[in-house]
Amino acid sequence: MALPAVTKVIQWGDSNVYKVGGKVFAICGLPGGLSFKVSPIGFVVLTEDGPGRQAPYCAKGHWVNVELDGAPDTDIADWLTTAHSLIAAKLTRKVKAELGLG
Numbered sequence: 001m002a003l004p005a006v007t008k009v010i011q012w013g014d015s016n017v018y019k020v021g022g023k024v025f026a027i028c029g030l031p032g033g034l035s036f037k038v039s040p041i042g043f044v045v046l047t048e049d050g051p052g053r054q055a056p057y058c059a060k061g062h063w064v065n066v067e068l069d070g071a072p073d074t075d076i077a078d079w080l081t082t083a084h085s086l087i088a089a090k091l092t093r094k095v096k097a098e099l100g101l102g
Contacts, residue, residue, distance in 0.1 A: 003084045005099035018080075021095045025087040026080055030056065033067040034076070036083040 001008060003020070011017040015029035026036040035055040038046060043062040046052030051071060052064035068076070088101055096102050 003081065004101055005088075006084070018084075020084055020088045021091040021099055021101075023087045023091065025083040027055075028068075030065070032056070032065045033069075033071075034079075035063055035065045036079055037086050038062050038064050038079070038083065039086065042082065 001018075005020050007019050007022075009017050009019065012027075012030070015027050017024055018026040018028075024037075026034065028034050032053070032055075035058060040062055043064060046064045046066070047054055052066045055063035055065040066076075066079070088096070091099070091101070
């Protein structure tokens with residue numbers, strides 16, 4: 001919630017869904033832990049060599065899922081910051097301006 005222009009809603013049962021500009025960048029509460037958007041390279045790194053796996057229903061869009069237990073807080077913060085940036089970059093100029101994102 002410390003990232004700019006983030007909103008949190010409860011969706012898909014009891015999942016905490018984090019959005020920027022109305023677009024989802026992270027989901028917490030699905031089976032398996034935390035799901036979030038990554039770059040194509042990040043997807044390979046996290047799913048082949050790291051702690052992640054393809055996020056259910058979202059892997060085609062470069063989403064990964066990681067268990068929160070044992071994941072370092074700094075890694076989680078970095079992953080969420082990157083996910084937020086990736087989604088925010090896809091917003092229109094008008095929406096970015098309305099949200100104060102540049």
